[in-house]
Amino acid sequence: MEAPKARYWEPEADGAVRCTLCPHRCRIVPGKRGTCRLRENVSGELVAAAYGRTIALNLDPVEKKPLYHFYPGWTILSVGPNGCNLGCRFCQNYASSQLEAPTSHVSPEELARMADRPGCRGVAFTYTEPLVWFEYVMDAARACKARCLSTVCVSNAYLEPEPFDELLGVIDAFNFDLKSMDPAFYREQCGGELEPVLGIIERAMGSPAHVEVTNLVIPGQNDSPELLQKLARWIAERNPRTPLHFSRYHPAWKFNAPPTPESTLQRAWKIAKEAGLQYVYLGNVSVESRYADTCCPKCGAVLVRRSGYRVEVAALSGERCAACGADADFVNL
Incomplete structure (x- = not known):
C-alpha cells in the first residue's frame, strides 16, 4: 500500500518540508523522516509512512x-x-x-x-x-x-x-x-x-x-x-x-x-x-487493595475491586455508587 499524504506540514526551500503536527516542528529533507520516525519526506511531500x-x-x-x-x-x-x-x-x-x-x-x-x-x-x-x-x-x-x-x-x-x-x-x-x-x-x-x-x-x-x-x-x-x-x-x-x-x-x-x-x-x-x-x-x-480499589468519594463504599487486571464491579450502578447514589466519575453506560 502506498503511504498516504500526511497532514499538518508546510513546504520549504530545496524540497524540504516543515512538519507542524507536534512541537518539534521538524524540518525534514527529502528521503528522511522526522523525530517520530513515522512521517517521511518523499519528493518534497510529507507522507504518513507508517499508516496502518x-x-x-x-x-x-x-x-x-x-x-x-x-x-x-x-x-x-x-x-x-x-x-x-x-x-x-x-x-x-x-x-x-x-x-x-x-x-x-x-x-x-x-x-x-x-x-x-x-x-x-x-x-x-x-x-x-x-x-x-x-x-x-x-x-x-x-x-x-x-x-x-x-x-x-x-x-x-x-x-x-x-x-x-x-x-x-x-x-x-x-x-x-x-x-x-x-x-x-x-x-x-x-x-x-x-x-x-x-x-x-x-x-x-x-x-x-x-x-x-x-x-x-x-x-x-x-x-x-x-x-x-x-x-x-x-x-x-x-x-x-x-x-x-x-x-x-x-x-x-x-x-x-x-x-x-x-x-x-x-x-x-x-x-x-x-x-x-x-x-x-x-x-x-x-x-x-486500598491503592487499587475505587471507593465512593461520598460514602466510602468499595465500587470496584482490583487485583492485578482482575476486576470485580462491586457496588457500581452505571456511573453511580450503588450504595448512596453519588456520581462516581465513571464512563460506564
Missing part, C-alpha cells in the same frame, strides 16, 4: 492502559506504531518506541471490524506514541465510531493544539503520561518541553473526553515530595476528580537506577490525596 503499520494487535483489559474509570472489566483491542516523538532515556517500552520493530498492516475498517465483538469496548491507540500516527488514528477512530465502538488514546500529550482539537472529536478517553513537573527533566531526559504537554492535558480536561493521568515515578529523578506535590496540585486545581496513577519504574533503555521502592509510591499516593485528588492509584506493584 502496527507493532501489536492485542485484546487487553482496559485497566492495562491504565484506565480505571472507563468501562471497568471490559477488554479493548490495542494497537500502536513503531515510533515516538519523545526520546525518554528511561522508556519502559523502548524496543517499540525507540528501535525498529516488526509491524503488520491493518486497515481502519478491518481494525474496527476486529474490535466489534462481545466483551470488547473498542480500540486503544497505545504502546508507543499514537498521536503522531495522526492520519491513521483519525481514520480508524471514525471507522470505530461508525460501529458505535469506543476509542482510547494513551499518549505523551506532545502535540500541537490544532490537530489535537481534531482528535478530540473522535477519541472518547485519554490516559496522559505526565512525566514530571520539572521543565529541565523534560528537556534533558525526554528531549521535549513541559509546557506543550500541560497545555494539551488541560485542553482535554476542558473537553467531553474522559481523562486519566499517569506518572512514572523514577528514583532520584522525579520522586521528590515537592515535584509530586506540584504535579498532584496542578491536576487537582483543574479537576480533583481526575484519576491519577503512580506507576513503578523498572530499569530500562538508558537508565539503570533500581526499581522504585513501594514505599516511595505509597508516599506519592498520600501526597496526591492530601493535595485533594479523589482517585489515586498505584501501578506495576503488588500492593494492598
Whole structure:
C-alpha cells in the first residue's frame, strides 16, 4: 500500500518540508523522516509512512492502559506504531518506541471490524506514541465510531493544539503520561518541553473526553515530595476528580537506577490525596487493595475491586455508587 499524504506540514526551500503536527516542528529533507520516525519526506511531500503499520494487535483489559474509570472489566483491542516523538532515556517500552520493530498492516475498517465483538469496548491507540500516527488514528477512530465502538488514546500529550482539537472529536478517553513537573527533566531526559504537554492535558480536561493521568515515578529523578506535590496540585486545581496513577519504574533503555521502592509510591499516593485528588492509584506493584480499589468519594463504599487486571464491579450502578447514589466519575453506560 502506498503511504498516504500526511497532514499538518508546510513546504520549504530545496524540497524540504516543515512538519507542524507536534512541537518539534521538524524540518525534514527529502528521503528522511522526522523525530517520530513515522512521517517521511518523499519528493518534497510529507507522507504518513507508517499508516496502518502496527507493532501489536492485542485484546487487553482496559485497566492495562491504565484506565480505571472507563468501562471497568471490559477488554479493548490495542494497537500502536513503531515510533515516538519523545526520546525518554528511561522508556519502559523502548524496543517499540525507540528501535525498529516488526509491524503488520491493518486497515481502519478491518481494525474496527476486529474490535466489534462481545466483551470488547473498542480500540486503544497505545504502546508507543499514537498521536503522531495522526492520519491513521483519525481514520480508524471514525471507522470505530461508525460501529458505535469506543476509542482510547494513551499518549505523551506532545502535540500541537490544532490537530489535537481534531482528535478530540473522535477519541472518547485519554490516559496522559505526565512525566514530571520539572521543565529541565523534560528537556534533558525526554528531549521535549513541559509546557506543550500541560497545555494539551488541560485542553482535554476542558473537553467531553474522559481523562486519566499517569506518572512514572523514577528514583532520584522525579520522586521528590515537592515535584509530586506540584504535579498532584496542578491536576487537582483543574479537576480533583481526575484519576491519577503512580506507576513503578523498572530499569530500562538508558537508565539503570533500581526499581522504585513501594514505599516511595505509597508516599506519592498520600501526597496526591492530601493535595485533594479523589482517585489515586498505584501501578506495576503488588500492593494492598486500598491503592487499587475505587471507593465512593461520598460514602466510602468499595465500587470496584482490583487485583492485578482482575476486576470485580462491586457496588457500581452505571456511573453511580450503588450504595448512596453519588456520581462516581465513571464512563460506564
